[in-house]
Amino acid sequence: MKIQVSCFATLSKYNPPDGYLEVEDGATPAHILDKLSIPRDEVKIVFVNGQNSGKEVVLKENDRVGIFPAIGGG
Amino acid sequence: MSSRKTTGLVSSRQSGVADSLKHSLFISELEKIARSHQQFPFSCVSSSSLLRLAISHNITFSRAQYLALKHKILPERYIRNFSSISLAEQTRLAESRILLVGLGGLGGYILEILGRSGVGSFILADGDYFEESNLNRQILGTVDTLEKSKVEAARTRLEIINPFCRCQAIFSFLTRKDLPGLMENVDLVVDALGGIEFRQILLEETSRAGLPLVTGFVAGTTGLASTVYPGGKNPSAFWQGRSGDGAENRLGNMATIVSLIASVQAAEVIKILTEQQSGMAGKVFLADFESLTFDLLEM
Structure with missing residues (x-):
């Protein structure tokens, strides 16, 4: 199934080329981090469809996943 | 007697x-x-x-x-x-008192907007001096204020943009023990800090004082803002780690995103002080100029 993935700030270099990633049924945000080789310790918060859902929620076709590092500049 | x-x-x-x-x-x-x-x-x-x-x-x-x-x-x-x-709301703004912590990128623009809009009373706190690397985005940083106190530049600016505002300028980096006394005298706290280290302490003490906190944080071309009411959801997950761990240390901060997030924070402060519905309580406003993403996320 296709998942829309957006990585922000220092993680933007891990964005899939067209913004979508093909994953197997039952995949979670944690699987996406592994598939894109994003170091776990650099990820501080993950949103699924705009909700703070954690890394272990089971994804559905066309879900939107947003992945963020620590951010604190002003 | x-x-x-x-x-x-x-x-x-x-x-x-x-x-x-x-x-x-x-x-x-x-x-x-x-x-x-x-x-x-x-x-x-x-x-x-x-x-x-x-x-x-x-x-x-x-x-x-x-x-x-x-x-x-x-x-x-x-x-x-x-x-x-409205006139009644303008009067409420004139009676309002806020604590603005940080007079760098976000804080400078926030002060500019809130001073012009008519917020009556400010406590401003920052222990930092302007340096050349601030000039790409910090509106109070100029060739004239380089190596000078940020909070003094802020006070001077406020005097010339709106002499009807009251201002207490604190030239120091606040510590946890400074906060309860300052928060007794304000209606709302604005987090315009640079770096992640002190944000959690400011969040905890604002919540303990029973006040709303309007926070903003940026890195590169990505920025976020949120309102936290006492006991409510908050964006502290973004602030995990040490100050050096924030993405801003590697990406810098662009004036584009800094001024946008400051505007979002200022708009939210005006809403809260005029007793309108907060748009960001328990949520995080996200803007990213690289991907042109604008979203309101649920914490």
Whole structure:
């Protein structure tokens, strides 16, 4: 199934080329981090469809996943 | 002992009567110089006339503004706030007191917007000096203020953009023990800090004081803002780690995103102070200029 993935700030270099990633049924945000080789310790918060859902929620076709590092500049 | 107390009471009553007389004379003259407008449900007075009248009646500028607004006389400097901000809301803003922590990128723009909009009273805190690397985005940083105190530059700026504002400038990096005393005297706290280290402490102490916190944080071309009410959801997950761990240390901060997030924070402060519905409580506003993403996320 296709998942829309957006990585922000220092993680933007891990964005899939067209913004979508093909994953197997039952995949979670944690699987996406592994598939894109994003170091776990650099990820501080993950949103699924705009909700703070954690890394272990089971994804559905066309879900939107947003992945963020620590951010604190002003 | 009791006679001294009585004397104190009489003296305080006399001073109250004198103030009341002074204010009614001031209002009576103010009403003479105020101009009515057919299209507005209030009269107007120019800021310069109001300042002159305040000086001649020995009334502080902030008090003069408050008395004018209470008598349905709007200083003309706020005319273009209307009707987004009603006269009653403008009066609430004039009575409001905020603590703004950080006068760098976010804080400079926030002060500019809130001072012009008519927030009445500011406690400003920052222990930092301007350096050259601030000049790409920090509106208070100029060739004239390099190596000078950020909070002093902020106070000077506020004096020239809106002399009706009251301002207490604290030239130091606040610690946890500084916060309860400062928070007793404000209605709201704005987090415009740089770096992640002190944000959690400011969040905890603001919540303990029972106040709303409007926070903003940026890195590169990505920025976020949120409002936290006591006991409510908060964005502290973004602030995990040490100060050096924030993405801003590798990506810098662009003026584009800094000014946008500051505007979002300022808009939220105005909403809360005028008792409108907060748009970001328990949520995080996200803007990213690289991908042109704008979203409101649920914490």
